Amino acid sequence: SxxxxxxxAALDAARDGLAALARVEHAGTQEPADERGLVVRAAVPVLDEQGAVLALLDGGVLLNRNYRPVDEIRDLVYGPGTLLPGAIGTVTLFLDDLRVSTNVPLHAGERALGTRVSPEVRRQVLEHGERWLGRAFVVxxxxxxxxxxLLDVHGERIGMLYTGFLEAPYRQAWDDAAGALIGACLLADALLGALALWLARSLFRPLERLLAVTRAVRSGATGARALPGPGRDELAELAREFDAMLDRLAQHEHELETAAQALERTVAERTEDLRRQNARLAETVAELAEARQRLLTTEQLAALGTLAAGVAHEINNPLAVLLGNLDVMVAELGEAAAPVQVEIDLAVAQVERIRRIVRGLLDYARPQRQPLGGCVADLPALFEETLLLAGHSVQGGGVMIQRDWQARQAVRIGAPELQQVLLNLIVNALQALGGRGRLWLTTADKQGRVVLVVADDGPGIEARxxxxVFDPFFTTRTSGTGLGLAVSFAIVRRHGGEITIGTRPGGGCLVTVCLPALEAAGCKSGADSPSCALASPSPSLSCRESDR
Structure with a gap:
């Protein structure tokens, strides 16, 4: 079967006029009608009592234009309650791609007999033998x-079986559900918006009161307060704390006014004393300037040691007077010295700097008498502090400073001595730049030593x-004593290092300082401790090669 x-012909051979019953016109085309038939066929043998075949009983049912099979299949598949209202279930039998039996409606009361399936469905089902499932436009x-x-008894594809139902009711149900969901969301948004507005108003009202009080206080009002409500929430607590803060501010303001009046009286009393002390300080500074002028105009002495001792003697006396007067002034002024405490501290620091310079002259003259000790671990900080001391030389902002801190080891030298060397080098570079140019400050580790480089792009130093450059009193400028590089040279050499000056590639001056290195973990800055002791560096290590 x-x-x-x-x-x-086979249909007419089976029964006269059967081909006419199977005739199906092609709907909407001029093609000739198709008289082939799609038949459900069964054949069984007729046997005698001995089981021998006497005959064959062969019969069949023509499916063309036979609507009973497709209607029964439709009623079986799409029974009551299986589809939404209005969703029509349909079944079709195809001979090749031609509808020969169907309940798909073409018009009211007319079935879509003789219509064809789409090329896409024909290709997938008839040519490739695969099922096709999906949304399709049917008639x-x-x-x-x-x-x-549909396969015949030999396994060949001779047609198709189709079933489907209208999409429109399900699309409408989808649209209705989506509309209901959107409506519910909009309603929920409206309710949440109303709730948020109510919460915002309850939150913003106290904040608005706080803002109004803040503006009133800023405009000078003294009695404005936030006045919190009876609640115990965070905003009420904030308002109470805000009012308490305003009360404390008012009290402090009253205390400040009282203290200011007392301070005015004290300042008036101390002003005259300060004027007298300033006059004495001016006389001392004038004496120091006169001594410095004598030092600049004195001819070079034959013995540098005698000169250094004489300079130290002449300068230390007025420095002692300065320090003594500063101590007396601070003691006399007491708290009234607070407005000028920065200037007093600066004056003391500069006096100490002068004393270090004098001590440097003595060190240069008698290096063998000076004990070694101390180390510096934070080189960048020392550089920055030195730049502050030389700040008057970079006023105007025309000098661009580039820093490159690569050294990770400490150097075996005291911080004051190293700062004096760096200050001499940086001031020389800044003076050479004349307020405009570029200054490079670099540190690096190199074979057990630390290299410090100060370079500029100024006019440089002539080869002759x-x-x-390291000779005492030698200078190419009209100002200066010519002792800075000489003292720096003596300090570096005394600590087992080397200092060289050369021409920077691209123009300018390049000063390289090499000092013995010490692990930073073992450095106790400013202390003459065993941790700062280091064997003398190898004489084979040269710092004359620049890292630039």
Whole structure:
């Protein structure tokens, strides 16, 4: 048993006029009618008592234009309650791709007999033998459809079986559900918005009161308060704390006014004393300037040691007077010295700096008498402090300073001595730049030593002057004593280091200082401790090679 495709002649041979019953006109085209038939056929043998075949009983049912099978399949598949109202279930039998039996409506009361399936469905089902499931436009409406190939008794594809139902009711149900969901969301948003507005108003009212009080206080009002409500929430607590803060501010303001009046009286009393002390300080500074002028104009002495001792003697006396007067002034002024405490501290620091310079002259003259000790671990900080001391030389902002801190080891030298060396080098570079140019400050570790580089892009030093730059009293400028590089040279050499001056590639001056290195973890800055002791550096290590 199975389904077979009969040609017109075979149909008429089976029964006269059967081909005419199977005739199906092609809907909407001029093609000739198709008289082939799609037949459900069965054949059984007729046996005698001995089991021998006497005959064959062969019969079949023509499916063309036979609506009973498709209607029964439709009623079986799409029973009551299986579809939404209005969702029509349909079944179709195809001979090849031609509808020969269907309950798909073409018009009211007319079935879509003789219509064809789409090329896409034909290709997938008839040519490839695969089922097709999906949304399809069937005759005149969209259906959710399924197509399967029909095979004859020999396994050949001779047609298709289709079933499907209208999509429109399900699309409408989807739209209705989506509309209901959107409406519910909008309603929920409206309710949440109203709730948020209510919460915001309850939150903003106390904040608005706080803002109004803040503006009133800023405008000078003294009695404005937030006045919190009876609640115990965070905003009420904030308002109470805010009012308490305003009360404390008012009390402090009254105390400040009283203290200011007392301070005015004290300042008036101390002003005259300060004027007298300033006059004495001016006389001392004038004496120091006169001594410095004598030092600049004195001819070079034959013995540098005698000169250094004499300079130290002449300068230390007025410095002692300065320090003594500053101590007396601070003691006399007491708290009234607070407005000028920064200037007093600066004056003391500069006096100490002068004393270090004098001590440097003595160190240069008698290096063998000075004990070694101390170390510096934070080189960047020392550089920055030195830049502050030399700040008057970079006023105007025309000098661009580039820093490159690569050294990780400490140096075996006291911080005051190293700062004096760096201050001399940086001031020389800044003076060479004349307020405009570029200054490079670099540190690096190199073979057990620390290299410090100070370079500038100024006019540089002429080749004929390079051999004499470390000579005492040698200078190429109209101002200056010519002792800065000489003292720096003596300090560096005394600590086992080297200092060289050369020409920077691209123009300018390049000063390189090499000092013995010490692990930073073992450095106790400013202390003459065993941790700062280091063997003398190898004489084979040269710092004359620049890292730039």
């Amino acid at each position: 199975g389904i077979e495709r009969f040609e017109a 005149n409406a969209w259906y959710l459809s399924a197509y399967a190939p 002057d390079l051999p004499r």
